[in-house]
Amino acid sequence: MSTTAPRRAPVSGLAVGVTITAAIILILGGILHAMEGVVGLATNEFYVSTQNWIFKFDVTTWGWIHILVGLIAVAAGVGLFSGAVWARTLGVIVAAVSILVNFAWLPYYPVWAVVIIVFDFFVIWALTSHGRDVTVVNER
Numbered sequence: 001m002s003t004t005a006p007r008r009a010p011v012s013g014l015a016v017g018v019t020i021t022a023a024i025i026l027i028l029g030g031i032l033h034a035m036e037g038v039v040g041l042a043t044n045e046f047y048v049s050t051q052n053w054i055f056k057f058d059v060t061t062w063g064w065i066h067i068l069v070g071l072i073a074v075a076a077g078v079g080l081f082s083g084a085v086w087a088r089t090l091g092v093i094v095a096a097v098s099i100l101v102n103f104a105w106l107p108y109y110p111v112w113a114v115v116i117i118v119f120d121f122f123v124i125w126a127l128t129s130h131g132r133d134v135t136v137v138n139e140r
Contacts, residue, residue, distance in 0.1 A: 022126035030073030037066030
């Protein structure tokens with residue numbers, strides 16, 4: 001009986017780069033979420049709702065929501081550099097929640113909300129299709 005180690009698929013440098021890019025986008029998105037939240041807390045006149053919307057909250061409430069999502073996103077993004085499974089899982093969950101939050105945020109800041117939604121879809125794609133490669137690189 002042979003005691004050879006099982007073969008692993010070769011690690012793609014592109015996949016690792018895409019995952020690291022997703023981590024950086026998640027960190028930057030989290031910081032910008034938190035900044036949006038601070039602006040919402042500091043002044044209620046900066047954001048103006050364009051129409052009546054079903055998810056109409058007070059701007060202060062939106063501020064706290066953005067700060068919370070932003071801080072969790074930054075934590076998940078930093079954890080992604082280690083290749084931790086919990087960070088990938090949390091990153092996908094935070095990106096999905098961020099998509100929902102920014103969809104509800106559309107009447108307050110439409111262009112920015114759409115940009116963040118697109119980035120969040122990229123993060124979800126990168127972490128679900130290429131996230132394991134960073135773990136393999138970190139084990140070496």
